Amino acid sequence: MSDYVNQVTHPVTNSRTTNKESAIPRSLLGSLIGPTWIWLVLFMLLPMLLMFLMTFRTEAFNWREWEFTFENYRKFIETPSYHRLLLRSVWMAFVVAALSVVAAYPVAYVVAFQAGRWRNLMIMLLIVPAMSSFLLRVLAWRIILGSSGLLSTVLLGLGIIDEAAPILLYTPTAVIITLVYVWLPFAALPIAVALNQIEPNLLEAASDLGAKPYATFLRITLPLSMPGVIAAFLFVFIPTLGEYVTPALVGGPEGVMIGNIIWDQFSRALNWPMGALLSMAMLLIVLIPAGFISLYSKISRERAGNYD
Amino acid sequence: MSDTIIELRNISKQYRNPDGGMVDALYPADLSIYAGEFFTLLGPSGCGKSTTLRIMAGFEAATSGDILIKNQSMLKVPAYHRPVNMVFQDYALFPHLTIAKNVEFGLEMKKVPKSEREDRVQAALDMVQLNGLERRKPNQLSGGQRQRVALARALVNEPSVLLLDEPLGALDLKLRRAMQAELKQLQQQVGITFVYVTHDQEEALAMSDRIAVMDGGRYLQVDTPQEIYEHPSTRFVADFIGETNFISATLNSHVADLANVQIGSQAVGVVYRANGIYPGDEVTLAIRPEKLRLEQNANGTELPQLTGTLEQAMYLGTDTRFVVRMETGESLVVREQNQMVNDFRPTIGDAVQVQFTAEDARILTD
Known part of the structure; x- marks a missing residue:
């Protein structure tokens, strides 16, 4: 995925540098990359390995008594509630990511094409809320979505609804609304970057060839901004899948996500092996789409050739 | 059309x-x-x-x-x-x-x-x-x-x-x-x-x-x-289009479509196509380098001609590019084709006459 994001933000430099012979001698290159490898092994591969080993244990804390077992896997396979939870989490992450992208696209479009000299200010305004506490922003939605909250009061006052609002708070919908709000600016930025890279004369050319504005958008603008759309989708999908704070605060019993169960396994049940297993399962789910997209972008780049 | x-x-x-x-x-x-x-x-x-x-x-x-x-x-x-x-x-x-x-x-x-x-x-x-x-x-x-x-x-x-x-x-x-x-x-x-x-x-x-x-x-x-x-x-x-010599001149008189302009101490006749200029007005003559010819002496021709000194000659294959410094201090570029074997070939420093036909010079007022 990082490769993909790289391509989104630096498509030119990326394609130029891949084919070039490195000017740095091999020995020096080794010593330059060395620290990166150490860092990766220490903070990425080693913890992953430990977590993977944990899934085969029954006892989390006593490392001396090593008992290799598939018991956790058996339990995971035999417990449908885990599967349901995983599926629901994937579904919610998908909905949140899709809605964020749909909601962010017009914002990105305005920033890229219509903001003119206000562009930097608009980007600032998008980012500013993200500087306040995440917890605070989630809690704010409790006030808005609550049964005597802002939303229901306004709807009641306008006469759109007659009684106190159908309960929005403590539902999966509340989680989705809150998370779309939280992620929207982060989804807008990669899309805006991708839109910004579209040569304006391509849009003129489409218009010149008889394409009405919506046809120009569907045939030229949207396909050319797809790298940004995919990046935005992943930016939202991946962290949402592991989300546990928002479901805990606004989700209620139906809004529980896999992240909450993992959190429970580690902190309350003290069942680290099961928590590790669920984490690995979640990781696999994230890796599948990321792998597909990385493969797809590699193929499309190869197909495009390197004549430039 | x-x-x-x-x-x-x-x-x-x-x-x-x-x-x-x-x-x-x-x-x-x-x-x-x-x-x-x-x-x-x-x-x-x-x-x-x-x-x-x-x-x-x-x-x-x-x-x-x-x-x-x-x-x-x-x-x-x-x-x-x-x-x-x-x-x-x-x-x-x-x-x-x-x-x-x-x-x-x-x-x-x-x-x-x-x-x-x-x-x-x-x-x-x-x-x-x-x-x-x-x-x-x-x-x-x-x-x-x-x-x-x-x-x-x-x-x-x-x-x-x-x-x-x-x-x-x-x-x-x-x-x-x-x-x-x-x-x-x-x-x-x-x-x-x-x-x-x-x-x-x-x-x-x-x-x-x-x-x-x-x-x-x-x-x-x-x-x-x-x-x-x-x-x-x-x-x-x-x-902007091609190479042109610009020569500062003063209009002496004009009769019908013929004008007489003063360039330094010399008066030459050119075709008059401009409007709204009067004797005494400052004008510019524009003339293409290939419309100019170098001669050794005045040889009694009726053609307009200007006296100068050859300053530079560049052989360019099909033609030769001469730069002539006029008495007024302005320089002229002359391009002659290298087709005639016995053509006059002045050397640098020679006094030369630059001749042209009256139609080829254009009076510009700007």
Whole structure:
């Protein structure tokens, strides 16, 4: 995925540098990359390995008594509630990511094409809320979505609804609304970057060839901004899948996500092996789409050739 | 001449500067382009030639005036409904579509039936000799090939007018010359009106039926290449197109179409074509280097001639380029063809006479 994001933000430099012979001698290159490898092994591969080993244990804390077992896997396979939870989490992450992208696209479009000299200010305004506490922003939605909250009061006052609002708070919908709000600016930025890279004369050319504005958008603008759309989708999908704070605060019993169960396994049940297993399962789910997209972008780049 | 296909009536364009001031990109002017001609807008960058083209294409709205294409006002017609197509400077090919899809785009937008589309795309690609590359993407083609795709993509729509915005600007010199000949041939073959924007005066002279020379948002002269070369209307035109000698002079008198001008201590007769100047006025004589001849002495000719000293001689193969310093201190460039074996060959430092015919010198008043 990082490769993909790289391509989104630096498509030119990326394609130029891949084919070039490195000017740095091999020995020096080794010593330059060395620290990166150490860092990766220490903070990425080693913890992953430990977590993977944990899934085969029954006892989390006593490392001396090593008992290799598939018991956790058996339990995971035999417990449908885990599967349901995983599926629901994937579904919610998908909905949140899709809605964020749909909601962010017009914002990105305005920033890229219509903001003119206000562009930097608009980007600032998008980012500013993200500087306040995440917890605070989630809690704010409790006030808005609550049964005597802002939303229901306004709807009641306008006469759109007659009684106190159908309960929005403590539902999966509340989680989705809150998370779309939280992620929207982060989804807008990669899309805006991708839109910004579209040569304006391509849009003129489409218009010149008889394409009405919506046809120009569907045939030229949207396909050319797809790298940004995919990046935005992943930016939202991946962290949402592991989300546990928002479901805990606004989700209620139906809004529980896999992240909450993992959190429970580690902190309350003290069942680290099961928590590790669920984490690995979640990781696999994230890796599948990321792998597909990385493969797809590699193929499309190869197909495009390197004549430039 | 033939029918007018594009008519600009009093068209002008103003831009707002970032600091709030207004900039005149085009001063109000009329311009008529005739059906089937190769018309060139020529001028340095920032002269308004691209703005003129973009107003025709519909990418920019004129500040005032009206534009008619085939006798219909285009003021309220958006770019996607105008019967013109454009070839962009950097081609603007759609990078995510194949060559065939690029060329097909315009036909698809006009909802031409699928089978007819395919035939027309093939014909267009044949015309620009690109068959076989249908399934490539634009970034798999060379600059010259992309240029041809851009041409095919525009011509496949059979527009009334093809607008070309410096289409050869990104090509190297050799390819450029080859494409010039090809473009000209293509234009004669399809019979579509071409409106061509360039800053390359050689290109303009070689390809155009008529040229509009532009500078600072004004159309300085609109005429055939020959008229513009032989009879430039202003100092800018004379200077921009080819090489020109400018000689400061004072008008002594004029009778009918013959004028007598004073250059230093010498008085010479030239053809008078200007208006609104009177004896005693300062004028400029413009004369092309190849219209001047070097002679050893005055030899009693009736031709206008100027006395000077040979300062420089450069042998250039087909011709020799001389620089002569006149008594007034101004210098003249003389180009003589190297065809006559026994021609007069002065050496540097020689006193020489520079002769010309009265029609070849042009009086400019600016």
